[in-house]
Each structure stands twice: as structure tokens, then as C-alpha cells.
Amino acid sequence: MIEDLIRGSLDHCVKCTICETHCPVSRATPLFPGPKYVGPQAERFRSGDVSPDDSLDYCSGCGICTQVCPQGVKVAEINSRARRTLKESRGIPLRDKIISRPTLSARLATPVAPVANWSLRNKLIRAAVEKTIGVHRRAPMPKFAGRTFQSWARKHDAPRLDRSVVYFHGCSTNFFEPDLGAKTVAVLEHNGFNVIAPRGQGCCGLPLQSNGLFDDATGYVERLVAKLAPYAREGYDIVATSTSCGLMLKREAYEILGMESDDLRVVSERMYDICEFLLDLQERGELETDLSPVPMKVPYHVPCQQRGHEMGKPAVDLFRLIPELQVVDTQRACCGIAGTYGLKKEKYDIAMEVGRHLFEDVTRMEPEVSVCDSETCRWQIEHGTRIRSVHPIELLHRSYEL
Amino acid sequence: MKSVQTEVLVIGGGATGAGVAWDVATRGFDTVLVERKDLGEGTTGRFHGLLHSGGRYAVKDKLAAEECIHENLVLRRVAANTIENTGGYFVTTPWDDPAFGDRFMEGCRDCGIPVEEIAPPDAFRAEPRINRDISRVFTVPDAAIDAWKLVWDCAKSTKEHNGKILTYHRVLDILRTGDVVRGASVRNELSGEEFDVHADVTINATGAWAGKVADMAGCPGVQVLAGKGIMIAMNHRLVNVVVNRCTMPADGDILVPIRTVSVIGTTDIRIKDPDEPDVTQAEVEQMLDDGEKLVPGFRRARALRVWAGVRPLFKDVRAPETSDTRDVSRSHALLDHEARDGVTGFLTITGGKLTTFRMMAEETVDKMCEQLGTRRECRTSIDPLPASRTGKFYWLGERLSKREATMHEDQLICECELIQRRNLERVMKQRSSTILDDIRRAVRLGMGPCQGGFCMYRATGILHDVERIDSWTANRSLRDFLQERWKGVQPILYGDQLRQARLDDWIFHGVLDVEHLPTDRLEDRAEREHP
Numbered sequence: 001m002i003e004d005l006i007r008g009s010l011d012h013c014v015k016c017t018i019c020e021t022h023c024p025v026s027r028a029t030p031l032f033p034g035p036k037y038v039g040p041q042a043e044r045f046r047s048g049d050v051s052p053d054d055s056l057d058y059c060s061g062c063g064i065c066t067q068v069c070p071q072g073v074k075v076a077e078i079n080s081r082a083r084r085t086l087k088e089s090r091g092i093p094l095r096d097k098i099i100s101r102p103t104l105s106a107r108l109a110t111p112v113a114p115v116a117n118w119s120l121r122n123k124l125i126r127a128a129v130e131k132t133i134g135v136h137r138r139a140p141m142p143k144f145a146g147r148t149f150q151s152w153a154r155k156h157d158a159p160r161l162d163r164s165v166v167y168f169h170g171c172s173t174n175f176f177e178p179d180l181g182a183k184t185v186a187v188l189e190h191n192g193f194n195v196i197a198p199r200g201q202g203c204c205g206l207p208l209q210s211n212g213l214f215d216d217a218t219g220y221v222e223r224l225v226a227k228l229a230p231y232a233r234e235g236y237d238i239v240a241t242s243t244s245c246g247l248m249l250k251r252e253a254y255e256i257l258g259m260e261s262d263d264l265r266v267v268s269e270r271m272y273d274i275c276e277f278l279l280d281l282q283e284r285g286e287l288e289t290d291l292s293p294v295p296m297k298v299p300y301h302v303p304c305q306q307r308g309h310e311m312g313k314p315a316v317d318l319f320r321l322i323p324e325l326q327v328v329d330t331q332r333a334c335c336g337i338a339g340t341y342g343l344k345k346e347k348y349d350i351a352m353e354v355g356r357h358l359f360e361d362v363t364r365m366e367p368e369v370s371v372c373d374s375e376t377c378r379w380q381i382e383h384g385t386r387i388r389s390v391h392p393i394e395l396l397h398r399s400y401e402l
Numbered sequence: 403m404k405s406v407q408t409e410v411l412v413i414g415g416g417a418t419g420a421g422v423a424w425d426v427a428t429r430g431f432d433t434v435l436v437e438r439k440d441l442g443e444g445t446t447g448r449f450h451g452l453l454h455s456g457g458r459y460a461v462k463d464k465l466a467a468e469e470c471i472h473e474n475l476v477l478r479r480v481a482a483n484t485i486e487n488t489g490g491y492f493v494t495t496p497w498d499d500p501a502f503g504d505r506f507m508e509g510c511r512d513c514g515i516p517v518e519e520i521a522p523p524d525a526f527r528a529e530p531r532i533n534r535d536i537s538r539v540f541t542v543p544d545a546a547i548d549a550w551k552l553v554w555d556c557a558k559s560t561k562e563h564n565g566k567i568l569t570y571h572r573v574l575d576i577l578r579t580g581d582v583v584r585g586a587s588v589r590n591e592l593s594g595e596e597f598d599v600h601a602d603v604t605i606n607a608t609g610a611w612a613g614k615v616a617d618m619a620g621c622p623g624v625q626v627l628a629g630k631g632i633m634i635a636m637n638h639r640l641v642n643v644v645v646n647r648c649t650m651p652a653d654g655d656i657l658v659p660i661r662t663v664s665v666i667g668t669t670d671i672r673i674k675d676p677d678e679p680d681v682t683q684a685e686v687e688q689m690l691d692d693g694e695k696l697v698p699g700f701r702r703a704r705a706l707r708v709w710a711g712v713r714p715l716f717k718d719v720r721a722p723e724t725s726d727t728r729d730v731s732r733s734h735a736l737l738d739h740e741a742r743d744g745v746t747g748f749l750t751i752t753g754g755k756l757t758t759f760r761m762m763a764e765e766t767v768d769k770m771c772e773q774l775g776t777r778r779e780c781r782t783s784i785d786p787l788p789a790s791r792t793g794k795f796y797w798l799g800e801r802l803s804k805r806e807a808t809m810h811e812d813q814l815i816c817e818c819e820l821i822q823r824r825n826l827e828r829v830m831k832q833r834s835s836t837i838l839d840d841i842r843r844a845v846r847l848g849m850g851p852c853q854g855g856f857c858m859y860r861a862t863g864i865l866h867d868v869e870r871i872d873s874w875t876a877n878r879s880l881r882d883f884l885q886e887r888w889k890g891v892q893p894i895l896y897g898d899q900l901r902q903a904r905l906d907d908w909i910f911h912g913v914l915d916v917e918h919l920p921t922d923r924l925e926d927r928a929e930r931e932h933p
Contacts, residue, residue: 001530001531002530003530003531004531004699004702007638008699008702008703010637010638011637011638011703011704011851011897011898012704012898012901013851014851014852014855014898014901014902014905015817015818015851015852015855015856015902015905016905030810033809036817037814037817040851041817041818041820042802043638044637044638044639044662044663044818044850044851045662045798045799045800045801045802045820046798046799046802047639047642047659047798047799048642050797050798050799051799052798052799052800052802052803052806053799053802053803053805053806054806055806055809071901
């Protein structure tokens with residue numbers, strides 16, 4: 001039961017403060033009182049639908065606290081659920097309703113991508129948007145690709161292969177980075193997989209969830225898993241290139257939204273992060289290793305959400321297979337963006353401060369690209385460093401010379 | 403020898419005594435209250451926190467039920483600040499007779515207790531942790547009440563009406579001239595000073611100790627049975643509504659959400675000495691088993707602390723001997739010693755329960771007025787207590803919400819109970835006590851999950867500073883407090899609380915080596931070791 005799983009976990013807190021010493025946000029701003037405070041401590045003072053503490057909203061939801069807690073307290077999950085109550089009791093700002101529905105805006109903007117992209121980069125318009133809606137004028141915005149991954153996939157001439165895998169590409173690949181989707185398909189096909197990209201995959205609801213719109217998020221998850229579940233039931237594995245969306249279906253829909261459904265269960269059991277999936281292949285001796293040298297030295301940032309998968313750093317292991325590729329794990333906690341957190345007017349500066357050390361590390365290396373699994377983190381790192389940031393698949397794709 | 407003159411002397415600083423002092427003072431009498439320890443340190447501070455709706459007694463004891471619902475409504479008005487309006491459920495678990503529910507409903511209606519049967523799924527939605535095999539649920543206006551806040555506030559009102567509250571003053575003897583009680587001789591337990599308090603009327607409100615005090619006054623045969631009950635505080639709110647088993651009153655039949663914890667209670671064992679209620683392993687096991695029936699998984703949840711309280715149950719000496727103190731009336735007893743023993747100027751009020759403390763005080767002071775031949779109207783059902791003048795109920799998020807405004811400038815000392823430095827210092831100055839346990843009761847210092855593990859040494863440092871005490875005294879305070887906390891944790895050391903205790907142990911023994919902290923001056927120690 002969700003009450004036992006999440007709220008009940010506060011019982012394990014011995015107040016050791018380890019989470020506080022790892023929290024990237026409380027280090028960056030005094031406005032956030034820290035994960036122990038807003039998590040297991042404050043939770044004892046919360047009940048029902050009254051929300052006593054607004055400061056909890058400064059939690060970025062990166063989830064590092066839960067990762068580092070030696071006692072098993074679900075700190076971040078407690079905070080997420082408390083934030084929902086907070087948002088519901090205070091009323092959800094229009095801004096949060098908009099930025100938490102990327103598919104909606106993307107669907108509208110894709111046909112008019114040049115105009116939309118111009119607008120998002122126009123300083124006057126951005127200043128007006130900041131004033132009216134509260135999205136920070138300098139916050140990183142992705143570019144609409146103008147064509148979707150789905151439209152590419154429909155025209156894609158797929159080879160006939162023995163094995164199949166389902167690709168959960170998510171909204172960002174569909175609307176902003178269809179190229180990443182195409183490269184993922186190429187890498188999978190090169191490894192003998194027929195790639196099924198079910199049509200009509202909507203948003204996983206993560207941005208809604210992190211903005212406290214749990215009911216809407218639950219609806220999104222339900223619709224999405226209804227699309228994916230039939231494949232999972234037939235025994236297909238599902239891969240995701242978006243770490244956070246993959247995590248949503250693997251774990252967070254249970255542990256934060258408190259969902260319990262058979263569709264969700266079968267999908268989560270079959271859900272793999274793309275790097276995790278490829279590394280599994282490698283460990284079974286099934287990964288194609290015709291990898292040619294990629295003579296580069298690149299920084300790699302592990303996104304917080306990827307840590308939530310509890311699968312190690314499969315990308316780093318895969319990079320070791322690529323000749324002459326030198327990868328430096330930045331070991332930095334967080335880039336600051338945390339999905340939509342860093343977009344918000346009142347949180348942009350905090351997010352930039354959280355990511356400052358990471359940006360400095362990356363900039364100092366002067367690499368051609370930096371590498372990171374999560375799209376919003378890539379956009380933030382690009383914003384903070386002015387250096388292109390790519391998904392690990394890009395390097396594999398390059399190394400396979402596809 | 404110094405002496406103090408007053409109209410009314412109240413002995414006992416529990417809810418009964420504080421209530422009597424409040425009533426006496428607000429009727430305009432000169433009042434002195436003496437308490438051998440701190441306010442609310444006995445039975446009052448060791449109860450489960452339930453403000454009865456009367457539902458518990460609706461079938462068994464109609465009079466008690468009627469008193470409860472009456473007082474429940476009065477206290478909501480005059481002591482709102484001490485009450486959290488949680489509401490209460492009476493639930494039929496698989497171990498209870500479903501037919502009892504009908505008798506319960508009928509009983510409640512007869513006593514004027516608002517009762518309603520609701521569909522169990524509605525209850526499960528509101529309280530997701532309760533046992534899904536519960537077959538019937540009734541709602542009643544139970545609530546949670548903070549006994550310490552209540553007692554402080556009675557004391558505050560007493561002082562506002564020029565009454566005196568003397569804590570740490572033990573009664574050595576009752577002063578009696580012929581058949582007239584004229585006050586008591588007392589000793590200041592902290593300074594050792596002894597003096598007399600001369601009073602026209604002396605009111606014995608010492609609960610389970612009432613027999614001893616009556617003996618001093620030469621009024622023998624006041625038998626107050628001490629019924630021990632243990633309670634376990636669980637680390638957080640497992641429920642947000644009071645949950646009662648819908649059955650005849652029994653052990654482990656109630657779970658009360660009070661402040662940040664939930665308290666399961668209670669047992670009822672007759673003991674000889676009210677000063678030594680111990681907690682046995684069997685009682686702990688029994689409470690946990692009973693908790694499991696109300697909230698499955700109860701045993702896996704974190705138990706914070708266990709304690710034993712002693713309820714005073716007045717027994718008519720002529721009634722046949724009984725060993726189950728629960729069968730003795732819970733209603734209070736007001737003894738008019740003029741009628742009973744031919745002794746004037748002396749009244750004993752004992753028994754009862756916290757919910758009816760105000761009514762007990764009112765009756766007592768009415769009787770006193772009658773003996774004095776005056777008529778003064780009781781104010782306690784009309785004028786709210788000082789902290790309750792806004793009429794707002796306490797709510798769980800109060801401290802958390804308040805801290806939002808000051809969190810950037812005021813240090814947090816007790817993290818579990820959210821006690822900030824400025825407030826702690828203010829209370830220390832106010833209480834002017836070097837006993838950290840007194841500070842604990844005033845602000846709930848060290849009462850959260852870590853049981854003082856992180857705040858105790860901080861608070862000791864602050865106490866040292868505020869009270870300008872020497873380091874030996876400070877060390878003693880720290881050690882005494884540590885010992886006091888340990889008492890309540892030791893019998894429930896399992897699971898999460900055991901892990902906490904290990905960490906606390908590392909802090910206090912591993913880092914601070916408290917066992918070897920000097921607690922007296924070098925000269926004194928030398929004197930003691932080499933006389």
C-alpha cells in the first residue's frame with residue numbers, strides 16, 4: 001500500500017543527515033530547507049489535504065536523497081506526494097499546467113516549427129512570457145524539429161529481422177529529437193532487432209506528476225500503458241531512450257502516483273532503459289561489437305533520474321567497448337533542471353547554481369560534445385556550457401558507422 | 403519560618419488540581435497551588451490524549467457518557483487551542499460482535515452523543531491504513547487533547563487572577579487545629595526550604611495519591627485504587643481520526659492520533675504503589691497485538707516510546723473487593739470531609755478522567771462555596787482559557803506552518819518536534835528550571851523519533867547559557883534527561899527505534915562519553931571520595 005511504502009518509510013529515518021549533505025538544491029539556495037526537513041521530518045506534521053509548508057516546493061525532485069539514504073527512506077517520493085497536496089491546496093498556476101503538457105504544445109507547434117522556434121528565441125517574446133506566465137526568459141527551450149519521429153518511422157524501410165523490441169520513444173524524441181529516435185532504431189536494427197514503435201504514444205505524465213497534477217498524470221500513464229501493455233503481454237521487451245520517462249513506467253507510477261494496474265505491471269516488468277538493454281545484450285554475448293574508433297574525450301553526466309533506475313551506469317560500460325573513446329564521468333550530482341524545475345522564473349537561478357560545477361567541468365574540457373541520457377538535462381547542459389550535448393546512443397551510432 | 407496566607411490551597415498539579423485552581427481563581431478567591439514535581443507530571447501527562455465523546459461509555463456507564471459529551475462540548479469552546487478536532491470512529495473488527503454496534507448506536511443516542519454509521523469503504527478511503535476486515539464504522543465527536551497545554555493554560559489563567567502556582571513543593575503535613583484543616587506545611591524540593599501555607603480551605607486534588615494526603619489530614623479510609631495502563635506512541639500518524647473498537651471497554655481498544663504520533667492504549671492492572679508503574683514485556687506485546695487488529699502492519703511500524711500512567715479510581719470501602727479496576731466507576735468522587743469525617747476546611751476530589759476535569763473542579767468549588775456560605779458563579783464553562791481566546795482548534799501542521807516565516811533566521815534545535823532556538827530560550831527563561839525534562843513538557847523537547855539524540859546536547863548547551871549554571875549542573879541535566887528518555891525507549895527496542903538507539907548511543911557514549919562527564923565539582927568529589 002502506498003501509505004506504507006512511502007509515508008511509512010519515514011519510520012526508518014534516524015536523522016543521520018546524509019541526505020542533506022547530498023542535496024544539490026539546499027546547497028544552492030537557503031530557500032529549500034533540505035530533504036530531511038521537508039521529507040521524513042515535516043511529513044509527521046502533515047495530514048489530509050492541508051499543506052502547512054510552502055518551502056517544500058523548492059525541492060527539485062531530483063531524487064538524490066532517496067538514492068543516498070542508507071536507511072531506505074523514500075525522501076523524494078514523500079516530497080513529491082506532499083507537493084501534490086501543496087499544489088492542490090494553493091491552486092496550480094497556469095504556467096505549471098502548460099509546461100507539464102509537452103505533447104500538447106508540441107502538437108500545436110510542430111506544423112509551424114520555424115515560427116515557434118523563432119518565438120522561443122525572441123527576447124521580447126520571452127520577456128513577455130516570463131512576465132505573463134512565469135517561465136524564465138533565459139530558461140533552456142528545445143527546438144521543435146518540425147517533423148515527428150513517428151512520421152519518420154512510418155516511412156522507414158525496416159529490414160526483416162528475427163527478434164523484435166518495442167520502442168517507447170516519448171514526446172521529446174517524437175517532437176524535438178526525431179534524429180535520436182532514428183539512430184536508436186538503427187542501432188537496434190544493427191543488433192538484429194525489428195523495432196516496433198507503437199503509434200499514438202502519449203506523454204508518460206512525468207511533468208504533470210512533478211508539478212503535482214497527479215490525477216492528470218495518472219490518466220496519461222493509463223493511456224500510455226494501455227498502448228504498450230499488449231506488446232508486453234506478448235513477451236516483447238520495451239526500450240526507452242528517455243531515462244526519466246522510462247523510470248516513470250518502471251517505478252514512479254507506483255511509488256509516487258500510487259497506481260496499481262495490470263497494464264502498468266506488465267509494462268514496468270518489460271521496461272528497459274536503452275543502455276541497460278544494450279548492456280544486457282553485451283553481457284549475453286549478443287551485442288554486435290563491430291565498433292570503430294571514436295577518438296574523442298567527452299564528459300558524461302549521469303542524470304539523477306537514471307540513478308533512480310538502480311542499474312549502475314550502463315552507458316559508461318558501453319562506452320568502454322568503443323575504441324579510442326575517452327569518457328570522463330563528471331560525478332556531479334545534478335544539472336539543476338529537474339524536468340521543468342529550472343524553467344520556472346523563481347527557480348531558474350537556483351537550477352543554474354545547482355548545475356554550475358557541472359557546467360564548469362564540462363566547459364573546462366572543451367569537448368566536441370558532452371554526453372547525457374536525459375533530454376531535459378542535455379538542454380540544460382547545452383544552455384549552461386554552449387556545448388552540444390548528446391545521448392549515449394549517438395556515440396554508439398557513430399562508432400557503428402551506421 | 404516564612405508562611406504564606408491564602409484563601410484556598412490546592413494540592414496537586416495535575417489536570418484536576420490545575421482545573422480546581424483555575425476555577426477557584428476565576429471565581430475571585432485567593433489561590434495557591436502546590437505540586438511536588440512539575441505540572442502535569444503524573445497521570446495527566448501520561449494518558450493517551452483522548453477527549454472522549456462519551457461513546458466509550460455509552461453502553462456501560464450512561465452517567466459517565468453524558469458527562470463526557472457535555473464536557474467535550476464545553477472544552478471545545480473554552481480550551482480550543484489544546485484540542486485537535488480529529489473526530490472518532492468506533493469500528494467493529496472481526497474480533498468484535500457486530501451486534502454490539504446496535505447497542506452502541508442506541509446508547510449514544512440515549513446520551514445525546516452525535517453518532518452516525520458510515521459505510522466501511524468510506525472509512526477506508528479516509529483512513530487507508532485501518533483493517534479492511536472492519537465490518538461496521540460509527541462516527542462520534544472524539545477529539546485529541548493536549549493535556550500539558552491544558553494544564554499550563556489553567557495555571558496561566560490562575561496566575562492572571564493572582565493565584566500562585568508552586569511547583570516542586572511537596573506537602574509534608576496537613577495543618578489541622580481540632581477539626582479544622584488550616585493548610586499544609588510544604589517543602590521546596592529544589593531549595594530545601596520548608597514553610598507553611600495557611601488556608602481557609604484545602605483541596606486535595608492529588609489523584610492516585612489522594613488517600614495518602616487524606617491520611618495526613620486524619621481522614622482515613624479514602625481508598626484510591628491505582629490502575630496502571632501502558633501506552634505506546636507510534637512514530638507518526640497511522641490514523642488521523644481516533645479509532646476505538648466497538649465493544650465493551652477492554653485493553654488495547656483505542657488508537658489516538660495526537661500531535662505527531664499515534665498512541666495505542668491501554669492496559670489496566672491494579673498496582674499497589676502509584677509511584678512505581680513499570681512496563682512489562684507482556685503488556686507491550688499485548689498492545690502491539692491489539693494495534694495489529696486495528697491497523698495491519700502495526701508491528702512493523704516504528705514504536706517511539708512506551709509509558710505507564712496510573713488512573714485514580716475511587717473505591718467505596720464498603721463495596722466488595724474487586725481486582726479489575728475498570729469495573730470501578732470512572733466517574734469522579736468528591737469527598738466532603740465535613741460530612742464524612744467531621745473535618746472542616748478540607749475537600750478531596752479524585753477519580754474521573756481528563757475529559758471531565760473541568761466539571762470535577764466546578765463541583766468541588768461549588769461545594770466549597772456552599773461550605774463557606776457564599777455564592778460565586780463558575781466561570782470556567784464561559785470564559786475561554788488564555789491561549790484559547792481565538793477559539794481556534796490546534797491543527798497538526800501548526801508548528802511546521804509557523805516555522806515557514808522564521809526558518810531563515812531562527813535555528814532549529816529539536817528537529818523532530820520543530821523547536822526553534824528563540825522559543826526554547828524563552829521557555830527556559832520562563833520556566834527557570836535546570837531540569838531539561840521540565841522544558842520537555844513545556845515544548846515537547848526530544849519527544850520525536852530520535853528521542854533527544856540530536857537536540858539533547860544542543861539544549862543542554864543553551865540551558866547552560868540561559869540559566870548561567872555551572873558545567874556540572876549542565877552535565878547532570880543532560881544525564882538525567884538521557885536517563886529519562888531511555889526509560890521509555892528501552893522496553894520497545896526493536897526495528898527502527900533500535901537503529902535510532904544505536905545511533906544515539908554512538909553520539910552520547912561514543913562521541914560525548916556522557917557516562918564519564920563530571921557532574922559535581924572537583925572539591926565535592928574529592929570530599930566524597932576521601933572524606
